[in-house]
Amino acid sequence: MATNTFRDRPEPAAAAVPKRSRKAGIFDRLNTWLTNRLELGDELPTETLRRIIWIGILGIFYIYVQHSYEGFIKKIDKARNEMEEKRAAYISQKSKYMFASKQSEIAKKLIDEGLEENITPPTKIVIK
Numbered sequence: 685m686a687t688n689t690f691r692d693r694p695e696p697a698a699a700a701v702p703k704r705s706r707k708a709g710i711f712d713r714l715n716t717w718l719t720n721r722l723e724l725g726d727e728l729p730t731e732t733l734r735r736i737i738w739i740g741i742l743g744i745f746y747i748y749v750q751h752s753y754e755g756f757i758k759k760i761d762k763a764r765n766e767m768e769e770k771r772a773a774y775i776s777q778k779s780k781y782m783f784a785s786k787q788s789e790i791a792k793k794l795i796d797e798g799l800e801e802n803i804t805p806p807t808k809i810v811i812k
Contacts, residue, residue: 708716783789791801 794800
């Protein structure tokens with residue numbers, strides 16, 4: 685059985701096309717703009733460092749406010765849904781109560797217990 689051996693690959697011809705320099709990408713342009721805008725040289729000035737830290741703090745505060753706002757909106761939606769469910773339950777319970785408290789429904793329920801509805805109208809007692 686044959687054994688596996690590593691074979692050498694031939695090297696490409698030396699007359700290959702030279703590599704082109706790459707185009708400036710968006711990050712290169714951003715770096716150049718920031719360096720020119722903030723007047724950065726070889727060193728990072730103290731005033732510039734203060735500005736960068738201040739902008740970072742403001743950014744973190746902005747993110748915190750956005751997250752808390754979204755949480756607040758979620759709580760409001762949850763409370764609104766619970767309120768609508770309780771309102772619907774209240775309305776259906778009230779409807780059942782109103783139906784059950786009608787005179788005809790009460791009379792139907794009391795027939796089983798032997799009570800009947802009075803057919804004769806009440807008489808008025810007049811005292812002089």
